[in-house]
Amino acid sequence: MNLFKRNIKVRAQVKLVSLHIPKTAGTSFRNILKEVYGEEHVVRFDITGHISLDNEEFKGSKLKADIQVIHGHFPYYKLIELVELPEGVPVITWLRDPAERVISNYFYLEKILREELNEETKDLNILAKMQKTLIEYANTEANRNRMSKFLKGIKPEELFFIGLMDHYAEDLQYLASILEWKDYPELKQNVTGEKPRVDEETLLMIKELNSNDYEIYNRALQLREERINKRS
Numbered sequence: 001m002n003l004f005k006r007n008i009k010v011r012a013q014v015k016l017v018s019l020h021i022p023k024t025a026g027t028s029f030r031n032i033l034k035e036v037y038g039e040e041h042v043v044r045f046d047i048t049g050h051i052s053l054d055n056e057e058f059k060g061s062k063l064k065a066d067i068q069v070i071h072g073h074f075p076y077y078k079l080i081e082l083v084e085l086p087e088g089v090p091v092i093t094w095l096r097d098p099a100e101r102v103i104s105n106y107f108y109l110e111k112i113l114r115e116e117l118n119e120e121t122k123d124l125n126i127l128a129k130m131q132k133t134l135i136e137y138a139n140t141e142a143n144r145n146r147m148s149k150f151l152k153g154i155k156p157e158e159l160f161f162i163g164l165m166d167h168y169a170e171d172l173q174y175l176a177s178i179l180e181w182k183d184y185p186e187l188k189q190n191v192t193g194e195k196p197r198v199d200e201e202t203l204l205m206i207k208e209l210n211s212n213d214y215e216i217y218n219r220a221l222q223l224r225e226e227r228i229n230k231r232s
Contacts, residue, residue, distance in 0.1 A: 009084040011062040016179070017079070017091045018071035021150045023104040024094040024165060030071045032172075035185050043067050047074035047082065077153030090160035092175065095147060095220050097166070098213035099206045102146075106137045107195045134198065138206045148212040162220045171224075 018033060020026035033042045043063065044054050051058045063070075070083075076091070096104075137143055156162060161178065163171035169186065176184050198206075207214065 010058075010060065010082055011084045012067065012070065013065060013086060014063070014070050014089060015068045016070070017085065017089055018069060019076060019079075019091060019093040019150060020071060020073055021093060021095065021101070021147050022073065023101050023108060024096050025168065026071075026073075026094070029094065032184055032186075033069050033071055036181050036183075037068050041066055041068040043070060043072075045070045045072040045074065045079075045083075047072070047078045051082070073150075075150050075152050080153065090179070091154065091158075092161040092163070093151070093159060094163040094165060094168075094171075095217055096164065098145075098147060098210040098217055099203055100165075101213075102138050102143060102206050102210065103134065103195060103198055105143070106134050135202055135205060138209055144209050145212040147210075147216055151216060156216055156219045156223060162223065164220060164224060167224070174227075 016033075016037075018029065020030070030042065030044065044052075045058075045063075046052045046055075053060075053063075070079075079085075132140075151159075161171075161175050163175060172184070172186065175181075
């Protein structure tokens with residue numbers, strides 16, 4: 001049965017929910033969670049056009065009792081519609097400058113497409129013919145304000161933790177302290193690599209296309225500053 005069309009919620013007795021917005025170090029962070037909680041206790045739970053659990057279609061009504069962490073791509077409002085979470089469970093996420101996130105996502109997808117097509121060895125020219133430009137990609141509704149779309153249903157102040165990519169090591173250390181992790185590895189994976197320079201006009205256009213995301217990002221910066229001032 002399609003979980004989107006039924007009223008029964010999936011039951012989950014988890015200790016942590018990690019909302020992964022694309023191109024915010026989610027793969028690295030998921031592997032850190034596996035090291036901290038144990039691989040068998042961390043599940044990738046994605047809600048897109050369908051629901052998947054560790055990359056396989058999920059049709060059940062509850063998660064296994066030994067699962068402690070949900071990590072994945074899902075809008076928050078869809079998660080709470082579909083999953084019955086324990087009261088007060090911490091919800092965390094990582095953010096980055098919205099324009100940088102869009103640019104990184106674009107060049108990452110371009111890199112994956114190029115590798116999959118392997119055009120040079122196959123003497124093809126599909127990529128040049130079919131590919132969107134950066135601004136065409138950024139202007140598509142699905143690629144605008146994605147952080148806002150993922151965080152729909154929850155305010156920055158209501159999140160247990162917001163980490164910022166520009167302060168990854170520091171914020172990860174803070175998260176480890178408030179979740180009382182005894183130890184954790186610092187891993188970086190799924191890196192796009194060196195990206196072509198984006199001209200100022202294109203950058204400004206991408207920023208304007210993601211104004212909602214900048215509201216959330218700037219609020220996260222304020223909350224981080226307030227947190228630091230309280231601790232100093």
